[in-house]
Amino acid sequence: NEAQQRGIGELVFNMDATQDPSYDNTVYKEVKRTADSVTLKGYDPARQLLISKTYTLHPVKNLEGEVLPGSKYLIRLTVSLLNKSPNVQDLRYMGIFGGSAYPIAKSEPKDTYTHFFYHADGSLEQEVPSYFTGGFFSSAKARVLEGPLQDLTYAGVMSQYYATILLPQDQSRGSTVYATRQEFPLTHEGNTLVPGVTVAMGIPNLTMAPNEIKTLTYDIYTGPKFNAYLRDLNLSYPAISDIMAYGWLVFLSVPMNWLLNLFHGWFGNWGVAIICMTIVVRALIWPLHKKSYMAMKRMSLVQPEMVKLKEKYPDDPQKVNMEMMKLYQKYGINPASGCVPMLIQIPIFFAFYRVLQYSAELRGQPFCLWMTDLSLPDTVGHLFGVPINILPLIMAVTMIIQMRMTPQAGERSQRIIMNLMPVMFFLFCYNFASALALYWTTQNLISIGQTALIRRLPMPVLSPAKKKKSGFFQKMMEQQRAALEEQQRKAKGRNMRNITPKK
Structure with a gap:
């Protein structure tokens, strides 16, 4: 005042x-x-x-x-x-x-x-x-x-x-x-x-x-x-x-703030507290990360058959989609399962973003080396007036490595969007508090280690899935396939009516 x-x-x-x-x-x-x-x-x-x-x-x-x-x-x-x-x-x-x-x-x-x-x-x-x-x-x-x-x-x-x-x-x-x-x-x-x-x-x-x-x-x-x-x-x-x-993410932000304060009480360094909290978060979502990797690996095994379908029906994308869904159902593949860990990480990321926005605890607190204030960008200098921030650069590199270690599956447009994620996060985090970049870099490094561990495990093989009660995504694919078949049937009927009989 x-x-x-x-x-x-x-x-x-x-x-x-x-x-x-x-x-x-x-x-x-x-x-x-x-x-x-x-x-x-x-x-x-x-x-x-x-x-x-x-x-x-x-x-x-x-x-x-x-x-x-x-x-x-x-x-x-x-x-x-x-x-x-x-x-x-x-x-x-x-x-x-x-x-x-x-x-x-x-x-x-x-x-x-x-x-x-x-x-x-x-x-x-x-x-x-x-x-x-x-x-x-x-x-x-x-x-x-x-x-x-x-x-x-x-x-x-x-x-x-x-x-x-x-x-x-x-x-x-x-x-x-x-x-x-x-x-x-x-x-x-x-x-x-x-x-x-x-x-x-x-x-x-x-x-x-x-x-x-x-x-x-x-x-x-x-x-x-x-x-x-x-x-x-x-x-x-x-x-x-x-x-x-904290808004609607209060159910995540409050526990994260509590964890930060707990680890800071143990180690006396907020940077170390952020790293420890990230380890806890990654440990909790480890089963999902493993399941997602295996699902994406199985999807990549189907890619050759998907290429054959596109060659077989080059002018009928609806038929291609319908046959692809049959393939997914045949092998028990859920195309959305590979996105689940990313979808879970996004609210965690924004919850931590909210924590950092108002965490007076981090103001003026150093971590190590050039990171002297976790509430500010870790700027080490300027080039043509543009600040040079080291952590966001490391974050982007580790994200690219992580993407390269993940099986590439899905449509080309989906793969392009996934490959653009490092660029988007780099631009978003570049001028924000270095604590956020430290969190995301740490989780990338842990994810790289987890992926390297998973790759040592026996890889899945492509075999017909056992019959079991359909889940939500299976039912959704069945409904979509039925809708595509109905569209094809109506289109075929219209084409038959438009044929002029020969005299």
Whole structure:
């Protein structure tokens, strides 16, 4: 929040979607200090409020009584308001400022990591800075006031690696969230302006009689987005770890993040942790990898017969497809089985991509040699302005070796697509975090070793398959073959009707 003029926890007045709010200009004085707290008091003459604010370090313990590591980023804010006015006061438009968030570098992709967010009615809602500028389906807006919201449990702002979260206690829970877009200077990059967001959370709809005191309590988390820390805090602050925003791949991302932290605890190096996690993943899919290789090998054995079919029916592709399906059924070949390991690896890859996007743990962490920051590309220099990244190059080479070791089967178009995979992944990973390239390179090397091991095993022979209950793909091929036969029958019928009888 260093570039923001307003402090986290500051009082905000007149929150409205049509105009900018006003902020607390009260001059406070310290009235009490203890080992873990400080109390400030001040008087707001414009609103005739006597305000007391206490900031307290707030350690949270688990069920075993151990202080959770995430507690070191928690502060409890208690605000007491005394109405010194002779009239009843309506405080429904008052709120607590939640700070600001903005990119940490001008090179950071716009609208990728910076959000304001709130958790209401059991789900997390988040918006990027361009939410305020509008687009094809929305108009530009200077500010928003979301609400009334049901069961508003928290609100805040976050950048790629850090977050500020306002966590109201039950009696202090309001139903509105105010947010706006703002430009922030990056002092370490020549005061370059970057778009960011700010947020404030409304207090409950309060009315205060003369000399009445109202007390509001908030816990404020302001620190890194360590999934392990936030997950531990879920017991005290339900769903706080949702801000990791893993999306529908959360069922993969959370275990992967847990594994990374486990191995890092053992070895103390995040690069080694990534390698160990990759070994675990490859060990789990080893049976599928073996089955896929054997299936593709059997498909390659059918290739000569497929070539003969194309020569036999050069002008009838439907007949060729129909006969190919008969071949697959005869030898019990599932043409989709060779793709299963790749299909499984893709969601794992993207789940790890999501983990790396927000893993503050990896920021500034070295692995070895030239890899000094796993959260950045492993650039060793530039050639004509283009960064030279070593790991993606190694990744592409190992992918090509792996492809060459895999039996080539299927249609020519399918083989071309498979051979283009190294190029696509190389381009995708080239400027991304070196941790991702390290993961994919490691899994390629392990896959090469597994393939070399499989090739030492007895290879399959092409023999008619034993009769057994048809599986999903067998039934699908039977249905497709029946459809092709029906098309051929109708086409033959049309041709017969078009023949003109000789006189």
